[in-house]
Amino acid sequence: SSELTQDPAVSVALGQTVRITCQGDSLRTYYASWYQQKPGQAPVLVIYGKNNRPSGIPDRFSGSSSGNTASLTITGAQAEDEADYYCNSRDSSGNHWVFGGGTKLTVL
Amino acid sequence: QVQLQESGPGLVKPSETLSLTCTVSGYSISNGYYWGWIRQPPGKGLEWIGNIYHSGSTYYNPSLKSRVTLSVDTSKNQFSLKLSSVTAADAAVYYCARPNYGSGTNWFDPWGQGTLVTVSS
Numbered sequence: 171s172s173e174l175t176q177d178p179a180v181s182v183a184l185g186q187t188v189r190i191t192c193q194g195d196s197l198r199t200y201y202a203s204w205y206q207q208k209p210g211q212a213p214v215l216v217i218y219g220k221n222n223r224p225s226g227i228p229d230r231f232s233g234s235s236s237g238n239t240a241s242l243t244i245t246g247a248q249a250e251d252e253a254d255y256y257c258n259s260r261d262s263s264g265n266h267w268v269f270g271g272g273t274k275l276t277v278l
Numbered sequence: 279q280v281q282l283q284e285s286g287p288g289l290v291k292p293s294e295t296l297s298l299t300c301t302v303s304g305y306s307i308s309n310g311y312y313w314g315w316i317r318q319p320p321g322k323g324l325e326w327i328g329n330i331y332h333s334g335s336t337y338y339n340p341s342l343k344s345r346v347t348l349s350v351d352t353s354k355n356q357f358s359l360k361l362s363s364v365t366a367a368d369a370a371v372y373y374c375a376r377p378n379y380g381s382g383t384n385w386f387d388p389w390g391q392g393t394l395v396t397v398s399s
Contacts, residue, residue, distance in 0.1 A: 203385035205324075212373060212392050213324065218385035256324050260384055265337045267314075267326040267377065267384065 174202070174257055174270035181276040182247045190242045192257030192270045200264075202240035202257040204233060207272075213256060217242055244275075252277045280304040282374045282390035289396050290368075296361040296395055300374030301354070307332050308352040312377040314386065315348065315359045317370040325370075329377045330357055369397045 174194040182188035192202050201220055205213035215224050217233035230245045240259075244251055257270040286298035300313065307313065315327040328338040330348040338346050347360040361368060371394050375386040 199382070201383040203383065205386070212389045213386075214389075215385055215387040218378075218387070219380055219383040224387060258324075258326075258384070258386065266339065267329065267337075269316075269324040269326060272323040 174259060174268055176255075176257060176270040176273045178271070179274045179276065181278055182244070183278050184249060185246055187243065187245045188247050188275065190244075190255050190273045190275065192240045192242075192259075193238055194259065194268075194270075195238055196259050196261050196268070197235060197238050197240050199262065200259045201235055202233070202259045204231075204240075204242045205256045205258065206251075207254045207256065208252075216255075247275075247277050249277050251275065280376065280388055282376065282388060284372060284374050284390045284393040286393060286395070288394055289398060290364050291399050292365055292397055293363055296359070296364050296368060296397075298359045298372055298374075298393065298395070299356050300358070300390060301356050303355070306352075307350060307355050307357065312379070313350065313357045314375050314377045316373045316375060316386065316389075317368075318373070318392075319367070319370040327359065327361075327372075364397050366397050368395070370395060 204217040206216050207213040216227050216231050221233045232243045234241045254272045256272045281303045283301045290296045312329045314329040330336045345362045350357045371392040373392045375389040
């Protein structure tokens with residue numbers, strides 16, 4: 171399967187921990203990468219590989235994977251974390267890239 | 279650091295060909311790496327269009343493959359997207375980005391700022 175499935179919306183109270191998940195068969199082979207997108211802006215990479223953060227991404231963002239599910243965890247969510255989050259990986263052929271449908275995170 | 283910038287017409291007529299260019303600064307395309315395109319219809323999610331290697335080898339989204347052509351111009355340090363026979367469904371913000379490959383992983387970084395393409399007569 172070349173599909174990645176995400177919950178459309180998730181909410182979290184300010185300062186609490188939230189997990190955003192991404193499911194797909196290809197995640198048994200490949201780690202997901204994760205992107206944050208705020209309205210009117212280009213996506214920004216926040217996690218890639220097993221659990222790597224690009225320079226400038228706060229350490230409250232972390233990634234994990236188990237079976238066919240990848241997760242992005244925000245520990246101590248901040249108001250500025252309210253955004254859409256997308257996962258990305260490759261399909262089983264390894265040649266085609268695919269995005270999840272996105273999760274809208276609301277920080278209450 | 280590497281920066282990408284999309285350019286091209288913001289308005290394309292139905293049935294015509296959409297053409298966009300991504301100019302890369304801070305890195306010479308001829309030195310390597312893949313280069314890619316992603317699009318996002320208004321209010322919707324991200325869709326991968328395709329990747330092209332600096333030598334010209336390509337990988338396309340199977341759902342768009344029959345209409346998409348990617349190319350590289352190393353002399354201008356640019357890569358381009360052509361999407362033929364466009365319809366209203368092709369209206370989107372188009373992003374160029376650099377695909378990166380690691381052991382068992384892949385990611386897009388950096389991204390261009392995106393350019394909005396409207397399809398209308």
